[in-house]
Amino acid sequence: MFNKKVLCRYCFRGNAVKKHGTAPSGYQRYLCGHCKRTFQREYIYNAYKPPEELEKKREYLNKERLSLLKSLSNIDKSGMVN
Numbered sequence: 603m604f605n606k607k608v609l610c611r612y613c614f615r616g617n618a619v620k621k622h623g624t625a626p627s628g629y630q631r632y633l634c635g636h637c638k639r640t641f642q643r644e645y646i647y648n649a650y651k652p653p654e655e656l657e658k659k660r661e662y663l664n665k666e667r668l669s670l671l672k673s674l675s676n677i678d679k680s681g682m683v684n
């Protein structure tokens with residue numbers, strides 16, 4: 603009765619998707635446990651938005667992804683020092 607199951611927009615799996623706070627736009631954000639990407643369900647339905655706004659969101663998502671990757675790959679970094 604809550605919501606339809608949310609599928610990851612990248613890998614289309616639904617069994618590892620968790621709520622991941624709320625975006626500045628007010629949309630519910632989700633984090634996929636499989637591909638470690640965050641996305642918004644509403645974003646999928648509004649894929650025809652003006653490019654400018656899409657760019658902003660893409661930029662924002664990229665930053666999010668980078669910070670997420672950073673926190674996930676702290677161990678990698680120390681291993682990559684040559």
Ligand SMILES: [Zn+2]
Pocket residue numbers: 610611612613614615634635636637638639
């Ligand atoms: Zn995924």
